Amino acid sequence: MLTRLLSGDTPRSLPLTLILLAILVSLALAPFLFPGTRSVDTAARICVFIVLVASYDLMLGYAGIVSFAHTMFFGMGAYGVALASIHMGRGFDALIVGTLAGGIAAAALALVIGLFSLRVRAIFFAMITLAVASAVAVLVSQLSGLTGGEDGLNYKIPRALTSAQKYMDEKLFGVRVNGKLLNYYLVFACSTLLFLLLLRIVNSPFGRVLQSIRENDFRAEAIGYRVVYYRTAATCLSAVAAALAGSLYAIWLRYVGPDTTLSFEIMVDILLMVVIGGMGTMYGAVIGATLFIVAQNYLQTLMGAAAEGLEGVPVLPLLLNPDRWLLWLGVLFVLSVYFFPTGVVGRLRGRG
């Protein structure tokens, strides 16, 4: 039953299984284990990013396509929910319409970009997605009448999902049972579902074809698979999953803006998460996203402490400045591409 749920793709390593279980349990019980707004926020962010990174891995790790437009699709889902909530008024119908619209728009755009650039050469895709994504980001910040520009949009979600709605008078294990808790579990459940769905996709015959294209596209074509169609389909599926993750994020945050959904920094974060976790395995997304977001929240504090400790040494404090944490992640990223191309998961499975 469990194997079936995981589509036959079990972690295949004891330490990996334990880590994944620990992550699952921590996320499932996050509001109870780590009470406090900030840690629950972090947990929700991890849930959303697991789906986002897993959907990116479908493209990068399984189909071997590099895209820089993943945040664009993520943003489409998020802005879909935001715009629907503003124009249709607060309610679940707005959330559903926004999610669907965002997903469909992302699929359509992915189809157009894919058919255009994957037809010629896979390498065009990386450059064209970079160009299109930055154009969209600029457009979103300029069309402030529609999208709120740089300031982004604030909107209302159904009262049933906010902390104003109480479901029980007394606390449950010291936690208020309110709409916010329900909202967290909505995010958690949808993320789990989407993740299992992605796991299903990559372990289907379709996923096998993608892997064969990644390994040798010429041969896959020779066997009789239309490489372009498969690559485009993978791009579209991945875009839809990213848009759905964006909708979840928008429902959780009740705010969208270019910095939270569209910026190039997030794209870089996703790349780092995929590579550090391990390309070509969905579990890599779980580990990468968790590790990265926890590090993002707590590494900077650590670096600040280290910089203060090294006051007086010439260059080091500058290098350890908390604002420079991306420098170290960049180094880590390059090293992991060289030495651990299969990431943490590959190491744990012992196939480094």
Place this chain on the structure above:
Amino acid sequence: MSAPDHLPTMAQASPWQRLEPHVPLLLIPVLALLGFLLIPSTSSWLTLTVSGLAMGMMIFIMASGMTLVFGLMDVINFGHGAFISVGAFVGVTVLLGLSGLTGAPSLWLNLLAVILAITAAALATGLLGLAFEKVIVQPVYGYHLKQILVTMGGLIIVEQLILVIWGPDEIFLTRPEALKGAVTFAGAAIEKYRLVAVGFGLLLFLVMRWMLRSTRIGLIVRAGVENGEMVEALGYRLRLVFIGVFVAGSALAGLGGVMWGLYQEVITAHMGANLMVMIFIVVIIGGLGSVEGCFIGALLVGLMQNYVAFLEPKLALISNIGLMVAILMWRPQGMMPVVKAK
């Protein structure tokens, strides 16, 4: 074997057949003419055309190295933008240090300062390019996916190092005295610096073209782009040529960075990464590996950007994507593809 009965036909090539190889070049005057028809006043058209050409020339300088590197070794360098930023920062530091020369009202002293700054920037980015090639690019030859990831990582690292060395704030600068202001020509105000940029870019293009067409090293480079294995079989160490091209391309990017910094009068660590978008568009529409295509593409993008920014500001960046889509529909490999599908 008897000769075939029919005589060979000696039909003259139709005008279209003779015209076709030159179509990409003709697109530039066509675009300029289109701009002339759409923009109401002649003087603003002239201003926009000059600034579009200036912008195109600078983008060409930055993009040419990248397209050659790709053509020669099939290496796609997403970190190219890092050289632009580093070049700009080094060059501007030198310019700020030479305030005695830049502040003087003499054109020659000013140009001397600019040339010194450009040389320093090109040297610094050339060395950085050498290191980048050795450390970052070399271990991943032949793997596009890893190249994209690793050079992206390199870009992040270099950007962060710039922030460490020069601090997180953007640097504002003023152009040297003699390059400030504008000249009036046929009622149109044209900034002097743009004219200098156009002249300088054209000069560089001609030198590069001469190098590639008429020197031995250029011959090897062109042959290497066409068929690397054959060149190696003839006994040339293409690897060394490639390093040379990579270093030269990085130096050009740095040089372009200084010019872009002087054009915008402000530099940031992210400027290179931001310019990469435009550079990719240029490299793609020009045809990967083609210097001429890159030149034409850069001028088209520069003109398009300026005309559209004047007519409909919000569409400026989208217009370049539209241009790219149109050209790819017409020629899926770019205007002048050199690299045969690898």
